[in-house]
Amino acid sequence: MRILILSEAFPPETKSASTLFFELAESLVKRGHEVSVITRMPRYNVADGTDLSGIPAREKLSGVEVRRLRTPPLARTIPLIRGFEHFILGWIFFWGGLFSGRPDIILVYSPPLPLGVTGFWLGKIKRAPVVVNIQDLYPQTVIDLGLLKNKLLIDVSRRMEKFIYRKSDAITVHSSGNQEYVRSHGASGNLVEVVHNWVDIDEIKPSPRDNDFSRKHGLKEKFVISFAGVMGFAQGLEVVVGAAEILKGEKNIQFVLVGDGVKKGELEALAREKKLENVLFVPTQPLKIYPQILHASDLCLVTLRKDLATPVVPGKMLSIMAAGKPVVASMPLQGDAPKILAEFNCGLAARPDDPADLAAVIRKLYNDSSLRETMGKNGRHGAETAFSRENCVTIYEKIFNDALSRRK
Known part of the structure; x- marks a missing residue:
């Protein structure tokens, strides 16, 4: 047709x-x-x-x-x-x-x-x-x-x-x-x-952390928590900067925010104001590099503001699952995305716009490599069977x- x-x-x-x-x-x-x-x-x-x-x-x-x-x-x-x-x-x-x-x-x-x-x-x-x-x-x-x-x-x-x-x-x-x-x-x-x-499960699949993206940005020896996507009003990424401030004592943790959007300038200014050395901003990358960002990460973020009451499943969450990485969500807990995380046991959700709760969820996974591995495998299985x-x-x-x- x-x-x-x-x-x-x-x-x-x-x-x-x-x-x-x-x-x-x-x-x-x-x-x-x-x-x-x-x-x-x-x-x-x-x-x-x-x-x-x-x-x-x-x-x-x-x-x-x-x-x-x-x-x-x-x-x-x-x-x-x-x-x-x-x-x-x-x-x-x-x-x-x-x-x-x-x-x-x-x-x-x-x-x-x-x-x-x-x-x-x-x-x-x-x-x-x-x-x-x-x-x-x-x-x-x-x-x-x-x-x-x-x-x-x-x-x-x-x-x-x-x-x-x-x-x-x-x-x-x-x-x-x-x-x-x-x-x-x-x-x-x-x-x-x-x-x-x-998600294209043949294009995005589990691969080694060591790649061109991780080497270029000095991430090989870091515990990497990434966000890759639009930095707009709905994402509420201020919560990530707030969590990074709480976790700045964990010298091995590196937040990597990749992309562009109307709020990016404000987020960069906020990170400078707080003197956060554990937050790295990277410009939007070609699509072929996107899987490398996921592979270089230990945890991957999806975020939405608490006043976004409509049900949303961010597309990037499915890519994270396909890459075999645990999802860390900061969004309304009654939404459809947290239900998917619970159904497949492939990540954890924190309360939206709550830096302390997000930091606590990150710390839990940071300290439990077995849980990270299990959730990553579960996410890959979910991507293959349902998405x-x-x-x-x-x-x-x-x-x-x-x-x-x-x-x-």
Whole structure:
């Protein structure tokens, strides 16, 4: 079948959204489908040293036709302007999709929320079913984080959210908690399906700690606690800096924070203010280096702020599991991610925004190599049995075929 994907992020951006949908598109091509992607020119979360001026507007990646559209360079650090950019993005993607070929099915990655509306209208015009993949529950997420307070904008966003839930031919979410939320906010129950975010278990697997990344940054003799990903509002990485301050007496422990984001500058300033020599900031790395970061680590972090009440399973957690490393989570304990940690016994969760509790969890694992080894093996087993890429792609194919059948 001919599949059109709308996604704000795509390689060479390194965030989880771009990796996830590139891998999905690549796998669908390998199974005989024609896949085209409309995305924007990359600006954020690219590997340090990437020459953005040389990124082509059109190219073929692993058989996937990629079209990149130019969008206005607005300030991403101001939430209101970032929201305005999302509306502009939806309009630009609409025109890009309007003059593309007729697909059999349209798949939309959300957020940003307006892309769901774009998908609906393109589906109407192209007479194609629309499947929306909801990764983050907007606007609830930004309301919880205090980034959206204007009552009018909240009302507009809520109406848009319900419109998307009611008008989509199918909706996919990555956890049962997200499924319950979407159903309770207007989606037809039988059209909302859980497709876990996946990990490429052949690309990311247990490997020795000694590698180019660990040698370059002098980590070989250290007990490494890493975070690799977006340093934004939702992650609440101040808790990691706070835990590092508590543990600074443990001279062998080294925190390594890899990536970029709107909060990175503040985090670096906070670490300097506290004179923390046990916190190392590393720029965003190429995707091929990401497994080395995990391999070089003894513990790997996933974090979310306590006021983020919506259920979230960070994609990086599955990569950590696949690498055979214990997960240390700092996030709301009632969420879906801590449930996965408990189900597979592959990590420990600390209370969110609580540096002392995070430090206590780290210290427990630091002092128990047997527990670390057991949790690492359990995580790898969980990745292999429940979160493999091929299983999830098969589910997507079924969802596409079901949506097409309902249109006949």
